[in-house]
Amino acid sequence: xxxxxxxxxxxxxxxxxxxxxxxxxxxxxxxxxxxxxxxxxxxxxxxxxxxxxxxxxxxxxxxxxxxxxxxxxxxxxxxxxxxxxxxxxxxxxxxxxxxxxxxxxxxxxxxxxxxxxxxxxxxxxxxxxxxxxxxxxxxxxxxxxxxxxxxxxxxxxxxxxxxxxxxxxxxxxxxxxxxxxxxxxxxxxxxxxxxxxxxxxxxxxxxxxxxxxxxxxxxxxxxxxxxxxxxxxxxxxxxxxxxxxxxxxxxxxxxxxxxxxxxxxxxxxxxxxxxxxxxxxxxxxxxxxxxxxxxxxxxxxxxxxxxxxxxxxxxxxxxxxxxxxxxxxxxxxxxxxxxxxxxxxxxxxxxxxxxxxxxxxxxxxxxxxxxxxxxxxxxxxxxxxxxxxxxxxx
Amino acid sequence: xxxxxxxxxxxxxxxxxxxxxxxxxxxxxxxxxxxxxxxxxxxxxxxxxxxxxxxxxxxxxxxxxxxxxxxxxxxxxxxxxxxxxxxxxxxxxxxxxxxxxxxxxxxxxxxxxxxxxxxxxxxxxxxxxxxxxxxxxxxxxxxxxxxxxxxxxxxxxxxxxxxxxxxxxxxxxxxxxxxxxxxxxxxxxxxxxxxxxxxxxxxxxxxxxxxxxxxxxxxxxxxxxxxxxxxxxxxxxxxxxxxxxxxxxxxxxxxxxxxxxxxxxxxxxxxxxx
Numbered sequence: 001x002x003x004x005x006x007x008x009x010x011x012x013x014x015x016x017x018x019x020x021x022x023x024x025x026x027x028x029x030x031x032x033x034x035x036x037x038x039x040x041x042x043x044x045x046x047x048x049x050x051x052x053x054x055x056x057x058x059x060x061x062x063x064x065x066x067x068x069x070x071x072x073x074x075x076x077x078x079x080x081x082x083x084x085x086x087x088x089x090x091x092x093x094x095x096x097x098x099x100x101x102x103x104x105x106x107x108x109x110x111x112x113x114x115x116x117x118x119x120x121x122x123x124x125x126x127x128x129x130x131x132x133x134x135x136x137x138x139x140x141x142x143x144x145x146x147x148x149x150x151x152x153x154x155x156x157x158x159x160x161x162x163x164x165x166x167x168x169x170x171x172x173x174x175x176x177x178x179x180x181x182x183x184x185x186x187x188x189x190x191x192x193x194x195x196x197x198x199x200x201x202x203x204x205x206x207x208x209x210x211x212x213x214x215x216x217x218x219x220x221x222x223x224x225x226x227x228x229x230x231x232x233x234x235x236x237x238x239x240x241x242x243x244x245x246x247x248x249x250x251x252x253x254x255x256x257x258x259x260x261x262x263x264x265x266x267x268x269x270x271x272x273x274x275x276x277x278x279x280x281x282x283x284x285x286x287x288x289x290x291x292x293x294x295x296x297x298x299x300x301x302x303x304x305x306x307x308x309x310x311x312x313x314x315x316x317x318x319x320x321x322x323x324x325x326x327x328x329x330x331x332x333x334x335x336x337x338x339x340x341x342x343x344x345x346x347x348x349x350x351x352x353x354x355x356x357x358x359x360x361x362x363x364x365x366x367x368x369x370x371x372x373x374x375x376x377x378x379x380x381x382x383x384x385x386x387x388x389x390x391x392x393x394x
Numbered sequence: 395x396x397x398x399x400x401x402x403x404x405x406x407x408x409x410x411x412x413x414x415x416x417x418x419x420x421x422x423x424x425x426x427x428x429x430x431x432x433x434x435x436x437x438x439x440x441x442x443x444x445x446x447x448x449x450x451x452x453x454x455x456x457x458x459x460x461x462x463x464x465x466x467x468x469x470x471x472x473x474x475x476x477x478x479x480x481x482x483x484x485x486x487x488x489x490x491x492x493x494x495x496x497x498x499x500x501x502x503x504x505x506x507x508x509x510x511x512x513x514x515x516x517x518x519x520x521x522x523x524x525x526x527x528x529x530x531x532x533x534x535x536x537x538x539x540x541x542x543x544x545x546x547x548x549x550x551x552x553x554x555x556x557x558x559x560x561x562x563x564x565x566x567x568x569x570x571x572x573x574x575x576x577x578x579x580x581x582x583x584x585x586x587x588x589x590x591x592x593x594x595x596x597x598x599x600x601x602x603x604x605x606x607x608x609x610x611x612x613x614x615x616x617x618x619x620x621x622x623x624x625x626x627x628x629x630x631x632x633x634x635x636x637x638x639x640x641x642x643x644x645x646x647x648x649x650x651x652x653x654x655x656x657x658x659x660x661x662x663x664x665x666x667x668x
Contacts, residue, residue, distance in 0.1 A: 303430065305396075305455035309406065323430045324455035324496075329531065329554070329561030331430070342428045346453075379412050379459060381434040381451035382427055 001315040004361045008201075009150050009178055009294060009352035010319055014244070015203040021247040022205070025240035033237055034228065043239050050246025054210055057249040058195070059186035066211045066229045067242050071177040071198030072101035074211035075144070077222035077233070078173040078194040079105060082142035083114070085218035086171075089141035091115045093170075095127060095156070096337035101196075102144050102175055103333070119145075125154035125285040125338050133164060142171045147179035147195075151321055151334040151350055152285035153294025155183070162191040171217065177201055181252035182259055182291050193217045199241060203354075204248035208241030255355050264292035267353050270362045271295045277370040284340055284348060293353040296321070298335075298344035301383045302376040307349055310372040316365055321348040343382070398456060399490035405460035410467050413449045422509030425502055429531050429558065431458045435465070435506040439514055443474045450506075457489075457496040464488045465503040478511060480504065481544055482556075497556045501541060527569050530562025535573060542577045550574070589658060595622050601656040606649055610635060617649060625660045627653060630667075641665070 005013070031040030033047055048062070055062045068074045079092065079102070094106050096118045110116040117135045120128050127145070136143070143165045148155045162172040173194040179185065181202035187195065194217065199208035213219050213232070225234020275281055280300040299307065304322025311318060321332030323346065330336065331345035340348070351365070377383040398406075418436035425432030431454030438447040448470050450462040465485055469477045482500040486492045492500055505519075512519050524536030541547060541556045550570045554560045560570050589597070602619060610616050615635030620628040629649065635641045642665065650663040 301427075301453065303454050303458075306406070306459060309456050313407070322455070324458075329430065329558050342430075346427070346430050379409065379451060380453040381423070381432055382453050 004316045004364055006351040006353055006357065007317045007319055008354040009350065011200045012203045012354055013356060014205050015248060015251055017251060018204055018244045018247045022240040022244040025243055033239060047237060047239065047242050050242050053246040053250045057253050058212060059188040060212055061215060064212050064215055066213060066232050067237065068209040068211050068233055069207055070209040071196050074196035074209045075101040075175050076105055077211050078196065079142055079144055080222055081220045082171045084220040086141045089139045091137055091140040093117045093135050093140055093143040095119045095145055097121055097125065097149055097334045098146055099150055099175055121337050123339050124288040125149060125152050126288045127156050132161060136165060136168050136170055140170045142173055144173040147174045147176040148291050149334060150178050151332055152296045153291035154285040154288045155290060158192065159190050166191040178291060182293060184256060187212060199245040199248065202248050202252050204245040205241055208238050208245050258355055260292045263353050263355055266357055266359060266362050267293055267295050270351060270365060273366040274369055278373050284335060284338065296348055296350045298340060299347040299373045300343050301380050302347040302373055304347055304349060306376050307372060314368045316368060319350040322346045396493050401490040402457055402460040405463040405489065406456040409459055409463040411449045411463065414451065415447045415449045420510040420514030422506040422513060424505045424509055431502060433462050433502050433506040435510045437510045439474060445469050445472050445477060457492055457499040458502060460489055461485055461499040461503040465507060474511060477507060480507060483545060494555050498558050501556055528559035528566045531558040533557050533559035538570060538573050539577055542574055548574065594657065597657045598622060598627060598653060601652055605652045605656060620666050625662055627661050627663045628666045629663060631665060
């Protein structure tokens, strides 16, 4: 059975070019970049090149790039640094739909004396900007808002939000793990102070991430140890991972147009056809500005895990915001924050594409998914097909 | 991804007895859309009390569908009396086990069966009449107590796995803890009968003789029982112990500890200076 992989917001395949670029650092070029000898030193040069490539994709300066181990480490570092360098300021502004790396950290901080404001979103997943503006206060240490949502792909106006924070002297961090490589980013012309990236979301391997810290931003390291990353992140460099991420950023720049034209067209085709074939289904966040690769579709009266397992029988890989999938008992916090009704949120499926998806794959999914939903609806005590006519207005 | 047994997968991919029994005389509906799973069980029971037909409709994950399918297979052809005895654990066992976080699917099956059998007799299910403890999932204290008893649960996490209670806002965790403690207390074996004074003194003497004196005598010391007043054990030190500055420690760490172990944890040793 072939795999049809449409779960790229969870993780991506390592690009063949990336694989090729990183492999020598496991055998021939295994030196430690900190060593005094040429053998190790040559690796240091390559890391510098990788740093430049990452900086270029972000419109940043190479010195503003700190390599970390993952997106979560970058998020934790950014928020903890802001709190540590601004003692006395104990307020954090974030949103209700953040990734757990930010959300759970903030809940943890809230239990330890910090005040946390979670900005709500509307039914389409858009940030309540009025609420945001009002929440910025004298003692706000940092704002942390995701650039694009991992579950729905909905894009937040982070540049505007960052300008508002800056004008009040507040640090601004964005978790751009889902956005980088999918939409253009130019930090040189923005007010964003810190930004997180995860390698494995853009065709580099797992175990490498980046924290961008704008030049001149007060900073306290999270991982204390060696002089690596100019003392901003201790620990021997993950050389192969860093080289890989450099290459992946270079490729992402080259593929940006393809992502926003061909991949977007594939996503739109998938979405349009599933919605057409499956009555009482809807796109979560469909009315908002979204990433070109993500589609979060809810199917009324069925449960997500059952859909995933039946799709799995055909080798189709996707995710669900249903309670059962995660092991928690409630549907995704993102869909709940958007006010998606229970009848819809338990049956949500996220398809997330990449440049490696083809039109044949989209056609295959469009063919297989509708009968799966029909089959589960026949099993469901809540499914009343006779209501269909009213619901669709025909 | 969940680690489901082949049997769960089989009952999920090819569910048995899906649908509604047309001329059903017992209908059980449990769960809700908000809770994330729901089960409607319809039964046809003949005049001899045999379950002639059983069908299900499930909204829920793979293990909820498989549990319902398994349940219908288990009860078809059985008498009502036999069906009444089926536990959630038996449904899970029929499927070769369920992941612990999914045990509530088997409980849902048992609840639907009970509701259907109650409907057949024109009764109501007792557990639903308890007080709601978990607002998020509408679980009553009686349902929680029963799950604790039948499955020998000891933690809030386990209660959540089996009943969903406590899996939402978590505000009811303290109440669940209290219910666990209450049920556990009820199940603790009754306390041993109170020691009579005579028996207590005899046991203290025996313990001093066999457990305490030999070690004291090794160091040239000894202890003598003077009196027992309630739980106060009055002793006098002898030999090396009488002049030893650490004798107080010995009384606590050796004499009292041994008496706690062999006689009663309520005893307090006191030294009597003569």
